[in-house]
Amino acid sequence: xxxxxxxxxxxxxxxxxxxxxxxxxxxxxxxxxxxxxxxxxxxxxxxxxxxxxxxxxxxxxxxxxxxxxxxxxxxxxxxxxxxxxxxxxxxxxxxxxxxxxxxxxxxxxxxxxxxxxxxxxxxxxxxxxxxxxxxxxxxxxxxxxxxxxxxxxxxxxxxxxx
Amino acid sequence: xxxxxxxxxxxxxxxxxxxxxxxxxxxxxxxxxxxxxxxxxxxxxxxxxxxxxxxxxxxxxxxxxxxxxxxxxxxxxxxxxxxxxxxxxxxxxxxxxxxxxxxxxxxxxxxxxxxxxxxxxxxxxxxxxxxxxxxxxxxxxxxxxxxxxxxxx
Numbered sequence: 001x002x003x004x005x006x007x008x009x010x011x012x013x014x015x016x017x018x019x020x021x022x023x024x025x026x027x028x029x030x031x032x033x034x035x036x037x038x039x040x041x042x043x044x045x046x047x048x049x050x051x052x053x054x055x056x057x058x059x060x061x062x063x064x065x066x067x068x069x070x071x072x073x074x075x076x077x078x079x080x081x082x083x084x085x086x087x088x089x090x091x092x093x094x095x096x097x098x099x100x101x102x103x104x105x106x107x108x109x110x111x112x113x114x115x116x117x118x119x120x121x122x123x124x125x126x127x128x129x130x131x132x133x134x135x136x137x138x139x140x141x142x143x144x145x146x147x148x149x150x151x152x153x154x155x156x157x158x159x160x161x162x
Numbered sequence: 163x164x165x166x167x168x169x170x171x172x173x174x175x176x177x178x179x180x181x182x183x184x185x186x187x188x189x190x191x192x193x194x195x196x197x198x199x200x201x202x203x204x205x206x207x208x209x210x211x212x213x214x215x216x217x218x219x220x221x222x223x224x225x226x227x228x229x230x231x232x233x234x235x236x237x238x239x240x241x242x243x244x245x246x247x248x249x250x251x252x253x254x255x256x257x258x259x260x261x262x263x264x265x266x267x268x269x270x271x272x273x274x275x276x277x278x279x280x281x282x283x284x285x286x287x288x289x290x291x292x293x294x295x296x297x298x299x300x301x302x303x304x305x306x307x308x309x310x311x312x313x314x315x
Contacts, residue, residue: 016178023185030192035205037197041215042273042301049293074281092312123283127276130285131210131304136312139214146214158286 043134047154063116064102064150066095066133070122076129096136103149116152123158130155202227203275204237210278211311215304222301224270226255228292232277234284245287252295260296267296275303 064081071077079086079095086094103115117137121130139148197203207229228248229237236243238251259267272292276285289300 016182020178020182020185023182023189026189027185027192030189030196034192034196037203038209039217039306040203040209040275040303041212041217041306042303043212043215044218044271045300045302046298047289047293047300048298068282074279090313093310096312121282121286123281123286125282126278127280127282127285128210128278130282131212131278131302132311134302135212135214135304141213146216155282155286155289157290158283 043131043138043153045153061115063118064099066117066119066137068119068121068125068129068133070125074124074126076125079133092132092136095133096140099137099149100140114152115150116154117150118154118156120156202229202273204229204231206231207237207275207277208232208279209275209303209305211307212304213307213310215306217306218301222271222273224259224266225273225301226252226270226297227273227275228288229275230277230280230284230288232279234280236288245284245291248288249291249294252291252297256295256297270297271299271301272297273301273303 067078067080068076069078079091081095081098084098086092086098088094119130119133121133134153137150137153139146139150141147227238231237236245236248238248243251255270256267259265259270272289274285274288276288292300
């Protein structure tokens with residue numbers, strides 16, 4: 001006589017449908033609320049309001065004055081620092097080289113921590129150019145390391161109204 | 163004697179495990195990357211690019227974000243306001259920060275997100291409004307760039 005050993009273990013069926021429903025709902029929610037955000041970074045500047053009654057703090061170093069004049073449509077017409085004018089497509093790179101030459105950071109980073117630059121930009125100038133100027137003044141990247149040039153950068157108060 | 167054959171109905175079950183695995187992976191991916199800070203990063207603002215713009219090492223203690231779009235609409239706390247309304251709002255914020263025992267106004271940083279096509283004078287007006295309210299630390303926000311921005315215009 002042949003005896004068959006049939007396996008009659010009951011299989012427990014966990015209902016998967018509700019879980020899959022919720023999981024898909026979650027997935028749809030995250031896909032709908034997802035947006036690509038480009039990485040952002042900051043230039044930190046400290047600009048207290050100058051007190052009218054207090055005398056200006058004496059500075060050992062002369063303040064560099066960067067003049068940026070606006071042309072038609074908010075474009076940059078002239079970029080000059082004190083009496084030196086920078087021209088050409090790469091004028092911000094020239095400004096950067098000039099600043100590096102002035103500061104002479106061969107002694108290592110931090111040599112220009114007391115140097116101050118005042119950016120005097122025309123009212124109508126596009127803000128993009130001011131950020132380029134701040135980039136040129138504030139430092140440079142070398143071998144992936146950021147080196148600081150000028151920390152104290154300030155903007156002059158708006159001089160021209162609409 | 164005739165034996166009737168028992169008809170066995172087999173339910174065909176697809177293997178759901180890989181699909182559920184993938185779905186959970188997708189959910190985990192979106193959960194990690196999701197950014198709810200809509201109010202402080204308005205998509206209308208196209209930031210100027212800079213290779214030196216790096217995210218701050220530590221989060222600001224008391225950040226206040228002022229944004230300006232290309233058409234020079236000022237955004238503050240999710241509201242579209244003009245410069246006079248901004249002055250009032252900043253004065254209120256400054257009063258609230260001063261009211262803390264440790265005067266948190268000095269720790270406050272005003273993050274300025276201005277569109278690259280906006281006029282510099284308008285940005286300066288925002289800075290001036292902040293200075294009048296008592297804020298003196300600013301962070302000019304730019305978009306990180308992998309290519310040098312100084313060599314071309």
